[in-house]
Amino acid sequence: MSSSISPLAPTNVPDMPAIAGVKLATAAAGIRYKGRTDVLLAVMDQGTTVAGVFTLSKCPSAPVEWCRAKLGRSKSSRGGLARALVVNSGNANAFTGKSGRQATALTAAIAAKALGCHPHEVFLASTGVIGEPLDATKFDGVLGSLAAQAAPGEWMGAARAIMTTDTFPKVATATVKLGKARVTINGMAKGAGMIAPDMATMLAFVFTDAPIAAGALQSLLKAGVDDTFNAVTVDGDTSTSDTLLAFATGSAAAAGAPRISRAGDPRLKAFTKAFRAVLADLAEQVARDGEGARKLVEIIVEGAVSKKSARRIAMSVANSPLVKTAIAGEDANWGRVVMAVGKAGEPADRDRLSISFNGIRVAKSGARDPSYDEAEVSSAMKNPKIQIRIALGLGKGRDRVLTCDLTKEYVAINGDYRS
Amino acid sequence: MSSSISPLAPTNVPDMPAIAGVKLATAAAGIRYKGRTDVLLAVMDQGTTVAGVFTLSKCPSAPVEWCRAKLGRSKSSRGGLARALVVNSGNANAFTGKSGRQATALTAAIAAKALGCHPHEVFLASTGVIGEPLDATKFDGVLGSLAAQAAPGEWMGAARAIMTTDTFPKVATATVKLGKARVTINGMAKGAGMIAPDMATMLAFVFTDAPIAAGALQSLLKAGVDDTFNAVTVDGDTSTSDTLLAFATGSAAAAGAPRISRAGDPRLKAFTKAFRAVLADLAEQVARDGEGARKLVEIIVEGAVSKKSARRIAMSVANSPLVKTAIAGEDANWGRVVMAVGKAGEPADRDRLSISFNGIRVAKSGARDPSYDEAEVSSAMKNPKIQIRIALGLGKGRDRVLTCDLTKEYVAINGDYRS
Numbered sequence: 001m002s003s004s005i006s007p008l009a010p011t012n013v014p015d016m017p018a019i020a021g022v023k024l025a026t027a028a029a030g031i032r033y034k035g036r037t038d039v040l041l042a043v044m045d046q047g048t049t050v051a052g053v054f055t056l057s058k059c060p061s062a063p064v065e066w067c068r069a070k071l072g073r074s075k076s077s078r079g080g081l082a083r084a085l086v087v088n089s090g091n092a093n094a095f096t097g098k099s100g101r102q103a104t105a106l107t108a109a110i111a112a113k114a115l116g117c118h119p120h121e122v123f124l125a126s127t128g129v130i131g132e133p134l135d136a137t138k139f140d141g142v143l144g145s146l147a148a149q150a151a152p153g154e155w156m157g158a159a160r161a162i163m164t165t166d167t168f169p170k171v172a173t174a175t176v177k178l179g180k181a182r183v184t185i186n187g188m189a190k191g192a193g194m195i196a197p198d199m200a201t202m203l204a205f206v207f208t209d210a211p212i213a214a215g216a217l218q219s220l221l222k223a224g225v226d227d228t229f230n231a232v233t234v235d236g237d238t239s240t241s242d243t244l245l246a247f248a249t250g251s252a253a254a255a256g257a258p259r260i261s262r263a264g265d266p267r268l269k270a271f272t273k274a275f276r277a278v279l280a281d282l283a284e285q286v287a288r289d290g291e292g293a294r295k296l297v298e299i300i301v302e303g304a305v306s307k308k309s310a311r312r313i314a315m316s317v318a319n320s321p322l323v324k325t326a327i328a329g330e331d332a333n334w335g336r337v338v339m340a341v342g343k344a345g346e347p348a349d350r351d352r353l354s355i356s357f358n359g360i361r362v363a364k365s366g367a368r369d370p371s372y373d374e375a376e377v378s379s380a381m382k383n384p385k386i387q388i389r390i391a392l393g394l395g396k397g398r399d400r401v402l403t404c405d406l407t408k409e410y411v412a413i414n415g416d417y418r419s
Numbered sequence: 420m421s422s423s424i425s426p427l428a429p430t431n432v433p434d435m436p437a438i439a440g441v442k443l444a445t446a447a448a449g450i451r452y453k454g455r456t457d458v459l460l461a462v463m464d465q466g467t468t469v470a471g472v473f474t475l476s477k478c479p480s481a482p483v484e485w486c487r488a489k490l491g492r493s494k495s496s497r498g499g500l501a502r503a504l505v506v507n508s509g510n511a512n513a514f515t516g517k518s519g520r521q522a523t524a525l526t527a528a529i530a531a532k533a534l535g536c537h538p539h540e541v542f543l544a545s546t547g548v549i550g551e552p553l554d555a556t557k558f559d560g561v562l563g564s565l566a567a568q569a570a571p572g573e574w575m576g577a578a579r580a581i582m583t584t585d586t587f588p589k590v591a592t593a594t595v596k597l598g599k600a601r602v603t604i605n606g607m608a609k610g611a612g613m614i615a616p617d618m619a620t621m622l623a624f625v626f627t628d629a630p631i632a633a634g635a636l637q638s639l640l641k642a643g644v645d646d647t648f649n650a651v652t653v654d655g656d657t658s659t660s661d662t663l664l665a666f667a668t669g670s671a672a673a674a675g676a677p678r679i680s681r682a683g684d685p686r687l688k689a690f691t692k693a694f695r696a697v698l699a700d701l702a703e704q705v706a707r708d709g710e711g712a713r714k715l716v717e718i719i720v721e722g723a724v725s726k727k728s729a730r731r732i733a734m735s736v737a738n739s740p741l742v743k744t745a746i747a748g749e750d751a752n753w754g755r756v757v758m759a760v761g762k763a764g765e766p767a768d769r770d771r772l773s774i775s776f777n778g779i780r781v782a783k784s785g786a787r788d789p790s791y792d793e794a795e796v797s798s799a800m801k802n803p804k805i806q807i808r809i810a811l812g813l814g815k816g817r818d819r820v821l822t823c824d825l826t827k828e829y830v831a832i833n834g835d836y837r838s
Contacts, residue, residue, distance in 0.1 A: 130754025
């Protein structure tokens with residue numbers, strides 16, 4: 001694991017308020033790491049609704065399959081209820097075959113016993129090494145004492161317990177009015193490597209005391225993820241374990257918050273915006289903690305034939321090793337950007353293409369911008385945040401993707417650490 | 420540019436025989452590099468046929484557009500004739516707008532004048548930095564004296580003149596019977612970075628004295644490229660300049676070689692095999708000289724639902740930064756291989772998947788192989804050639820792709836050198 005904190009880590013870490021109906025506790029269960037917490041238990045009040053989006057990998061982890069099945073089950077019964085979330089770091093319980101499925105069932109059973117709920121109300125996520133059996137008996141005892149210790153305010157500790165190669169814990173919070181009540185949204189995430197979209201990337205958990213029905217929560221989550229977690233890539237590699245879960249305890253109903261049954265409910269407007277902002281904040285922190293990252297890179301594509309086409313082009317640029325290494329080298333190498341646009345397979349006309357780095361246009365109409373001053377751009381490239389704006393001049397499609405540079409440290413981290 | 424030769428460079432460099440009807444000469448025109456050759460002129464006898472495959476990039480270089488147009492033109496007229504090939508390194512003449520098109524026209528005009536042929540019989544390729552105007556007036560004088568100097572045997576010098584970040588010149592040769600005559604096939608290539616398939620990758624030129632009509636040569640080339648150059652990737656980045664041209668002088672007709680008008684002609688069987696072997700040899704050398712490469716990696720996918728599906732899965736593994744860094748770290752991290760299979764989006768059943776590294780099975784039926792001995796595999800991973808065999812157990816689709824590992828040197832080369 002990396003020892004030093006990413007130079008792109010946020011300088012202001014928010015105070016995380018408690019959320020009525022959510023209690024947290026962490027422990028060092030010795031899953032893989034020594035001397036640090038690696039298990040998180042979140043306990044939710046009865047009536048908490050849950051929604052989730054997951055990796056599109058064809059080889060998902062056992063916990064992803066568990067959560068998908070429980071969400072599917074709950075749709076047909078009482079509607080997406082959750083009492084607990086158990087997360088461990090150090091072992092992803094992925095590609096562990098039958099023993100992996102047994103481990104998820106055992107973990108849920110242990111948690112359910114400790115909390116007096118049904119196993120299908122227990123949601124699970126695991127992150128860490130793939131292909132190693134997860135010894136779920138390690139949770140026996142641990143989860144019982146965590147259930148007893150769980151307290152409202154342990155958000156930073158919770159975010160720390162789910163880290164792997166992350167160099168800083170990732171949290172975000174927002175408070176917003178829902179009807180006459182103030183409701184809170186807290187989120188945490190872990191990321192760092194094996195980060196590419198195609199669903200909620202990596203592990204992220206969002207909690208609110210707003211009373212939102214499971215179906216509405218699922219719609220909110222799905223809509224919110226597209227331009228946040230799905231618009232972030234570190235290395236184009238999609239984890240087998242990517243999981244984003246949202247929990248709504250409904251406790252704010254006691255303070256007068258209206259019960260929301262539809263995502264389109266106009267009373268939910270401010271909440272939806274704040275919910276999306278929490279997702280965007282967490283997603284950006286994932287890019288800021290990309291393995292070995294020294295630069296946060298924002299790719300904006302405009303003038304594409306559609307938003308979808310703009311997304312594909314932006315992702316082609318964001319995942320290009322040659323673009324990413326150029327940025328690591330503080331080189332405004334727009335020729336590589338052209339290359340990455342060209343290989344995306346989407347409509348693009350070289351002779352209409354314009355490219356800017358941090359607001360300085362370096363290429364227009366298919367050639368170098370006559371006003372392009374190498375020294376000015378070189379100076380701009382020293383900035384820790386690099387914005388690449390690509391104007392295609394074909395249509396109105398626009399999109400934005402976040403990534404980071406590709407450094408020798410990425411290679412070092414991934415050539416040494418088995419994740 | 421890298422100073423030391425790739426540890427994966429072939430130890431036996433073939434003696435390159437002359438090819439009747441082909442003369443070569445190189446010069447240092449000072450395009451970008453100092454103190455090294457950077458222009459190659461190949462002069463072909465009258466009646467030489469030509470075929471080509473090119474990058475699928477939507478933003479191709481000016482020379483790619485030039486060659487495509489000339490091949491297209493010749494189809495409708497006298498059928499794919501070439502008298503000259505001019506290649507320069509140091510500047511790709513890509514994304515250079517109108518001045519790029521003028522540079523190609525001027526280069527062809529200068530060569531045509533020097534040789535007394537038509538400009539549309541002159542084929543062009545450029546490699547190097549993108550987006551910088553190419554000063555074609557530098558070819559004036561140079562091409563004239565090259566035409567005078569051109570001689571049959573300068574193959575290694577020619578291969579050296581077209582290098583950019585390559586650490587060794589890439590040549591291959593084969594001699595084979597066609598009818599009663601012996602015919603020769605010589606090839607050269609340059610690669611190193613920005614290497615991904617979707618056509619002939621990078622620059623490669625193949626010459627033969629066999630008398631093969633342009634249409635038949637085009638068919639041979641297209642068929643030959645799929646499992647050779649298109650099955651190689653270094654970094655998943657597709658160049659705007661990728662060009663593979665084949666020239667057939669027909670000189671062997673004088674020695675009794677039959678004139679071939681169809682690629683399916685049974686007399687061409689041995690030739691086709693040898694031609695493909697030359698392409699395969701050059702393509703493997705490109706992977707062996709991948710920027711920063713320390714390991715040649717062969718990915719074999721079997722049991723996929725189709726060859727196409729197998730190719731996509733193999734490419735997903737070959738382009739995964741996490742798989743490539745694990746190999747650089749000599750870690751048989753099959754979990755990352757599972758990840759890369761899973762993200763390919765192709766049919767795959769985790770519970771049927773088997774994975775071997777250099778013949779040692781590490782995973783089967785969706786979990787770690789019980790017989791998997793970490794020490795034995797670790798030792799095998801020290802080999803400079805790594806074979807990853809992935810058995811999906813779904814169908815009969817099979818494919819093979821070559822790549823290399825991802826090292827800190829790749830980042831260093833591409834963070835410093837503007838290519």
